[in-house]
Each structure stands twice: as structure tokens, then as C-alpha cells.
Amino acid sequence: MFSYRFNRWTVAAIALMGTAIATVPGAVLAQTPDHPSDTAAQFPTRNDLKSLTTAGSYLAARHASVERDAASAAAFYRSALRTDPKNNELLDRAFISSVADGDIDEAVKLAERILTIDKTNRVARLVVGVHDLKLKKYATAQSNINQSIRGPITDLVATLLSGWAAYGAGDAKGGVATIDKLAGPEWYPLFKDLHAGMILELSGKEKDAGTRFERAYKLDDSMLRVTEAYARWLSRNKDSAAATNVYQAFDKKLARHPLIVEGLRDTKAGKKMPPLVDSAQAGAAEALYGIGATLTRRGGEDLALVYLQLSLYLQPSHPLALLSLADLYESVKRPQMAIKVYERVPASSPLKRNAQIQLAIDLDSADRTDEAIKILKGVTTEDSKDLEAIMALGNIERGRKKFGDCGATYSQGIDVLPAGNDKANSVWYYYRGICEERSKQWGKAEADMKKALELQPDQPHVLNYLGYSWIDQGVNLDEGMKMIKRAVEQRPDDGYIVDSLGWAYYRIGNYEEAVKNLERAIDLKPEDPTINDHLGDAYWRVGRTLEAKFQWSHARDLKPEPDDLPKIEAKIANGMVDDNSNSSAAQAEKKKDDGKGG
Numbered sequence: 001m002f003s004y005r006f007n008r009w010t011v012a013a014i015a016l017m018g019t020a021i022a023t024v025p026g027a028v029l030a031q032t033p034d035h036p037s038d039t040a041a042q043f044p045t046r047n048d049l050k051s052l053t054t055a056g057s058y059l060a061a062r063h064a065s066v067e068r069d070a071a072s073a074a075a076f077y078r079s080a081l082r083t084d085p086k087n088n089e090l091l092d093r094a095f096i097s098s099v100a101d102g103d104i105d106e107a108v109k110l111a112e113r114i115l116t117i118d119k120t121n122r123v124a125r126l127v128v129g130v131h132d133l134k135l136k137k138y139a140t141a142q143s144n145i146n147q148s149i150r151g152p153i154t155d156l157v158a159t160l161l162s163g164w165a166a167y168g169a170g171d172a173k174g175g176v177a178t179i180d181k182l183a184g185p186e187w188y189p190l191f192k193d194l195h196a197g198m199i200l201e202l203s204g205k206e207k208d209a210g211t212r213f214e215r216a217y218k219l220d221d222s223m224l225r226v227t228e229a230y231a232r233w234l235s236r237n238k239d240s241a242a243a244t245n246v247y248q249a250f251d252k253k254l255a256r257h258p259l260i261v262e263g264l265r266d267t268k269a270g271k272k273m274p275p276l277v278d279s280a281q282a283g284a285a286e287a288l289y290g291i292g293a294t295l296t297r298r299g300g301e302d303l304a305l306v307y308l309q310l311s312l313y314l315q316p317s318h319p320l321a322l323l324s325l326a327d328l329y330e331s332v333k334r335p336q337m338a339i340k341v342y343e344r345v346p347a348s349s350p351l352k353r354n355a356q357i358q359l360a361i362d363l364d365s366a367d368r369t370d371e372a373i374k375i376l377k378g379v380t381t382e383d384s385k386d387l388e389a390i391m392a393l394g395n396i397e398r399g400r401k402k403f404g405d406c407g408a409t410y411s412q413g414i415d416v417l418p419a420g421n422d423k424a425n426s427v428w429y430y431y432r433g434i435c436e437e438r439s440k441q442w443g444k445a446e447a448d449m450k451k452a453l454e455l456q457p458d459q460p461h462v463l464n465y466l467g468y469s470w471i472d473q474g475v476n477l478d479e480g481m482k483m484i485k486r487a488v489e490q491r492p493d494d495g496y497i498v499d500s501l502g503w504a505y506y507r508i509g510n511y512e513e514a515v516k517n518l519e520r521a522i523d524l525k526p527e528d529p530t531i532n533d534h535l536g537d538a539y540w541r542v543g544r545t546l547e548a549k550f551q552w553s554h555a556r557d558l559k560p561e562p563d564d565l566p567k568i569e570a571k572i573a574n575g576m577v578d579d580n581s582n583s584s585a586a587q588a589e590k591k592k593d594d595g596k597g598g
Contacts, residue, residue: 054083058090061097068334070100078106088117099127100305104313122148123306126158130310133161133284138169152184153291153300157307160195160287168280172203190219191290194226197233198283201275206237217246222253224260225276225290225320231263232273243267258350285315293324301328319349326358335362353379357392364396372396385416391428398435407435426456430465437469445469460487464497471504480504495525503534511541529560533568540576548575 061076077094084090095110108131111124118124129144142165149158159182166175176196182188197212213230220226227250235243244267251260266273277283292307305328311321326341342359345352356379363372376393380386390413397406410432417425433448449466452459467483470476484501491497502517518535525531536551552572560568 054080054087057083061093065097068332070097071103073097074101074103074106091117095124095127099123099309100302102309102312104131104310120147122150122154126154126306127310129161129165130284130288130313133165133168134281134314136168136280138165138280141165142169153295153303155182155184156188156191157287157291160191161284163195163199164280164284164287167199167202167283172199172205175199190216190223190226191287193219194229194290195283195287198229198275198277198286201233202277202279202283206233209233210237221246221249224250224257225286228259228263229276231267232276235267235271235273240267240270243273258354262350281314285311285318285321288314289318289321289324293320296324296328296331301332304328317344317346317349319345319351319355323351323355323358326355330358330362335365338362339366353383353386353389357389360396361392364399369396369400380412384412387413387416394431394435398431401438403435403439407432407439407441410435422455426452426459426462429455430459430462434465437465442469458486458490460490460494460497463487464500468500468504471507477508481508493524495521495523495528495531498524499528499531499534502538506534506538506541511538514538515542515544527558529555529558529564529568532558533560533564536571537576540571545575 057076057080061073061080064070064073064076074094074097077090077097081087081090081094091110091113095107095114098104098107098110104127107127111121111127114121114124115128125144126148129141129148132138132141132144142162145158145161145165149155159179163175163179166172166178176199179192179196179199182192193212193216197209197216200206200212201209210233213226213233216223216226217230227246231243231246234246244264247260247264247267250257251264254260263273277286288307288311292304292311295301295304295307305325308321308325308328311318312325315321322341322345326338329335329338329341339359339362342355342362345355349355356375360372360375360379363369363375373393373396376389376396379389380393383389390409394406394409394413397403397409410428414425414428414432417428429448429452433445433452436442436448437445446466446469449462449469452462453466456462463483464487467480467487470480471484481504484497484504487497488494488501498517499521502514502521505511505517506514515535515538518531518538521531522535532551532555536548536555539545539548539551549572552568556565556568556572
């Protein structure tokens with residue numbers, strides 16, 4: 001009996017077979033990894049794989065790759081390869097998928113097979129070289145890594161890894177010389193000085209290391225690892241005050257980064273801090289992490305995935321590499337995979353709290369909300385002033401329509417807000433106001449909305465929410481309409497806000513203007529059931545009854561809220577037999593704001 005997930009793959013493979021190819025092409029693909037994915041609980045079993053033909057396994061693997069499921073893709077490609085062991089494309093794809101999944105031991109076996117066919121395969125050389133470095137086979141590591149050079153990024157990575165392999169072999173001077181010889185883009189020197197400094201530091205040449213760290217720091221004092229390496233060196237070779245100053249300068253640029261907070265605590269206590277890395281393997285992992293994290297931020301997810309997985313192969317508990325990998329999975333919308341990575345962050349790491357917050361957000365997106373809330377409550381219990389965790393908890397509760405709970409959670413945050421940051425503080429009152437309004441505490445909600453506008457007078461979502469709520473209640477009509485128009489002026493392409501303007505016109509009886517604005521809102525958000533329902537109502541009021549029923553039917557088919565569905569069906573059957581009482585306050589905007597955004 002196949003699992004549900006295997007059935008889905010099989011159906012996809014059959015469909016692809018009918019429309020694309022029935023045999024596996026033989027050409028080796030360009031060396032780019034298949035997309036990352038979730039190694040799901042319903043991973044194909046050995047019996048599942050035995051049931052497929054070569055073509056079926058191949059097509060299932062291609063489908064898994066499209067789904068960004070590297071683990072399943074690798075399993076299917078390896079299954080196909082077992083039945084067609086001389087197929088170079090299957091070999092290449094199985095290798096790349098194994099790297100993307102982080103199964104480096106399996107990838108090494110496949111890489112060695114590839115290199116018997118194509119000795120110039122650069123990714124295979126890199127993977128085998130990193131494997132050698134992990135096993136302290138430094139000479140062969142250097143040989144393989146040096147043959148992985150391809151372009152500006154791979155040149156830099158290979159050179160840094162080769163330098164660390166030389167250090168591991170006892171030739172620190174040669175390692176630094178290898179790094180220094182590399183010429184290239186203007187961003188090379190930062191990485192070159194950082195890693196040359198770390199090699200010099202571990203080889204006992206502290207003065208020379210300090211020169212390199214200082215030079216890197218002057219090139220970019222906002223780079224976290226440069227700051228850490230330099231401050232740690234200062235704590236041992238100068239004094240704690242100098243190290244503290246470096247940490248404090250970074251803190252002014254990016255407040256309260258956990259690693260900086262820990263460094264400040266240690267330097268203020270007069271501690272002499274150890275080097276950033278303690279071995280050739282840790283140094284190589286740092287190089288792979290540094291480039292991988294940079295690529296993740298610049299849209300190079302596929303290559304970043306290779307480097308981050310190799311970094312974690314060398315140093316499995318590297319917390320920054322883990323966070324970068326999880327962030328990469330989030331960027332390609334694979335929260336289930338990110339969850340597994342966040343769970344690997346060591347409990348002893350200062351970054352564990354950050355990982356817990358992001359883990360909770362991803363758990364909620366995977367409909368594991370109870371687990372998410374439990375984690376965040378644990379974080380806020382440990383630190384009742386952790387505003388990031390409190391906000392995350394409130395947002396999850398609001399998104400899940402736990403309006404009584406989220407009001408109390410936002411209140412917890414408001415009680416400890418820092419003074420003077422009015423713009424940032426405004427959102428707390430706005431979100432709490434939403435929770436209060438939705439839990440039928442309009443007096444409190446109105447006060448919070450006004451407070452939010454006092455702190456940030458032209459915030460469009462607050463203007464829209466408060467203005468619409470007034471119009472819906474039949475109070476402050478002129479002021480409410482002005483607020484909504486101001487919101488539309490700032491967000492003319494926001495379908496929800498444009499819908500609010502149209503619905504406001506509807507509520508005051510200006511149906512022609514209502515139609516005009518609601519049609520524009522539909523253009524912006526055609527798949528929103530509430531806006532379609534609103535336009536149907538407006539059409540009915542101006543006598544366009546056939547169009548009204550079409551819009552209501554469309555709204556019904558777009559899965560509206562359960563409370564709204566019977567009202568829509570009644571209008572489809574009987575038209576509008578009442579007055580304007582079928583609206584709900586700021587419904588479209590609230591639907592958006594019940595979620596995680598604003």
C-alpha cells in the first residue's frame with residue numbers, strides 16, 4: 001500500500017510521462033542543485049521505490065524537485081540509477097539532490113563515481129575536497145578543492161578552503177600566502193583578511209592576526225563575524241574596554257543582536273575571549289557559511305544551499321549556518337523544512353531564542369498553532385519584556401482569531417514599550433485595537449486606534465480601519481470618509497483599502513461611486529470573496545441585477561467565511577430583500593488584518 005504522498009508523486013509521474021518524455025535523456029546537466037525542500041514524514045519507502053520503473057522514478061524525482069523536496073528527489077534519482085547505473089544524467093542529478101538535502105556522505109559516494117567519468121566536474125571536486133578536509137586528509141583536500149575553481153564566488157570559496165587545508169596540514173604560512181595571492185572583485189579583501197587573520201591567530205601570530213582583523217574591520221564594521229573576530233582578539237591582546245567599544249559600535253547599528261549582547265557581557269566582565277574558530281574544520285565551515293549566507297541575501301539560493309549544507313557537514317551545530325539555512329527554506333516557502341533546521345540550533349547558543357521565535361512562526365504556518373503558542377509562551381515566560389516574542393505570539397493569536405487572547409498579549413507588550421519610539425510603538429495599539437474591536441470592545445478599540453494615529457498620524461491601515469468603523473456605525477461620517485480617502489491616496493493599489501472606500505460610499509448611499517471603487521478593488525484583488533460580495537451588493541443597488549448575482553456566485557465559489565456563506569446564498573436565491581444591514585465593519589480590511597501582517 002503506497003502512502004498518500006507516494007500516490008501523488010506517481011500520478012504526477014504518469015502525467016509527465018504522457019506529455020513530456022518516456023525515456024531518460026543521457027546528457028549530464030549543468031552543475032546547479034535541485035531546489036531545497038521538506039524531507040517529509042511520508043518519505044518514500046524502499047518498497048515504494050522498488051515499484052517504479054526507471055522512467056517512473058526519474059519523473060517522480062523531477063516532480064519532487066519542482067516541489068523543492070530534495071530528499072525525495074535524491075531517493076528517486078538513486079532508485080532510477082540502480083536500474084540504469086550507466087546513465088550519467090541520473091548520476092549527476094542524484095548527486096546534486098543529495099548535496100541539496102545535506103546528505104553529504106551519500107553525495108561523496110556519487111561524486112567519486114562522477115569523477116571517474118568527468119575529472120573536471122567542479123561541484124564533485126568541491127564536495128570530495130570538503131569531505132577530505134573533514135577527515136583531515138589535507139593534501140588531497142587541497143588538490144580537490146583547487147580543481148573546483150570556476151568563477152568569482154567559487155574562486156574565493158576554494159581559495160579560503162585551500163588556505164584552511166594548508167593550515168590543517170601544518171603550513172599556516174602557506175595557507176595565508178594562498179589566500180593573499182587571490183585577486184578579484186572589490187569585496188574579496190574583506191573575506192581574505194578575516195580568514196588570513198583567523199589562520200594567523202590559531203598559529204600563534206597574534207600581532208599579525210590583529211593587523212588583518214583591524215583591516216577587515218575598517219573595510220566593513222557592520223559585518224557581524226568581522227566584529228566578533230576583532231573584538232575577541234582585542235579582549236586578549238589589548239583590553240576589555242577596546243573590545244567593548246567595538247561591540248557597542250555594532251550594537252548602535254543593529255541593536256541587541258544575541259551574539260553581540262553576549263560579547264558585551266563578557267568583555268564588560270573582563271573576560272579574555274577565545275578565537276572565533278578553533279580548528280581547520282571550523283575555519284572552513286566559517287568560510288562556507290559566510291559566502292552561503294551572503295548568497296542567500298542576494299538571490300543565489302541554489303548555490304547558497306550547497307555551501308550552507310557543506311558548512312554544516314563540517315560543523316553540524318554552527319548556529320548561524322543553521323539560521324541561514326532555515327531562512328533560505330523560508331524564502332522558498334518551505335516552512336516544514338525550516339522547522340527541522342531551527343530544531344537543530346543548540347540549546348546553549350545565544351541564538352536559540354531567535355530560533356524559537358522563527359520556529360513558532362513556521363509551526364503556525366504549518367497549522368501546528370498549539371505548538372507555536374506553547375513555544376512563544378515559554379520564551380515570554382523566560383523574559384517578560386521580550387517584545388519580539390510577544391509580538392509574534394500576538395500575531396499568531398490574531399491570525400487564528402483568538403481575539404481575547406491577542407488583546408491580552410499585545411497589552412503585555414504595551415506595558416513594557418520603550419519611550420520615544422512613537423512610530424514603532426503605534427503598531428502595538430493598532431493591533432490591540434483590532435483584537436478589541438473583534439471581541440466587541442469598541443470603546444477600547446477606538447481609543448487604541450486614536451492612540452495609534454497620535455503616534456503615527458498618516459498610517460494608512462489605521463486610517464482605513466478607524467474611518468471605516470465610524471462610517472459603518474453611522475458616526476463621524478465626514479471625518480471617517482476623509483480618513484479612508486487619505487489611506488487610498490497612500491495605498492492606491494491596495495485592493496482591501498480601495499474596497500473600504502467603495503464600501504464606505506455604499507454605506508452612505510452613494511452607490512454609483514461605490515460601484516466605481518469596488519470595480520477597481522476587484523481589479524486589484526479579483527480572488528477575494530468579500531470584495532466580490534460587496535460589488536454584487538453595489539450592482540444590485542444600481543439596478544444591475546444580473547451582474548450582482550454573478551458577483552455573488554463568484555464570491556460563494558471563492559470560499560467566504562462560514563458566517564457569510566448563508567447570506568451570500570440567500571442573495572443569489574432572492575436578491576437583496578433588506579436594507580444595507582448585511583455589511584460588517586471594515587470586513588475586507590479586517591480579513592487582512594486578522595492575519596500576520598498589517
